[in-house]
Amino acid sequence: MTEKKKRFDWGENKGGMNLVFLGIASVAIAIITVSISLIVYHNSGDIYLDRSRPGFLPDEEEIEAEEVEEDYDFGKVEKLDAGTIEEYLKNLNIEVKAIDMYEKPFDASVLSDENLGISE
Numbered sequence: 075m076t077e078k079k080k081r082f083d084w085g086e087n088k089g090g091m092n093l094v095f096l097g098i099a100s101v102a103i104a105i106i107t108v109s110i111s112l113i114v115y116h117n118s119g120d121i122y123l124d125r126s127r128p129g130f131l132p133d134e135e136e137i138e139a140e141e142v143e144e145d146y147d148f149g150k151v152e153k154l155d156a157g158t159i160e161e162y163l164k165n166l167n168i169e170v171k172a173i174d175m176y177e178k179p180f181d182a183s184v185l186s187d188e189n190l191g192i193s194e
Contacts (some may be wrong), residue, residue: 176189
């Protein structure tokens with residue numbers, strides 16, 4: 075009884091020690107990788123787009139309504155008669171005239187920076 079018993083006597087087999095080291099290393103690596111991913115998530119600005127965090131998004135009353143031009147939507151359940159076809163053709167002609175404004179409507183130059191309004 076003069077000799078105190080060691081709390082952890084690994085003896086010649088160091089398997090238990092290796093297991094403890096593996097557990098500590100795994101937890102440390104997990105903490106480091108999660109920290110890095112959260113830093114990237116925050117710095118990229120994606121945190122502000124996350125819908126599950128409503129505190130970071132403006133409330134509905136804070137959002138300014140954009141003026142959106144109404145597009146004609148041909149109803150899927152409307153009764154098809156002469157009036158409906160006439161209305162559809164009238165709205166279709168408006169779109170055709172907008173396309174015809176371009177010199178070559180299906181040319182690649184239509185997608186130039188100047189035509190898209192993004193030139194400096």
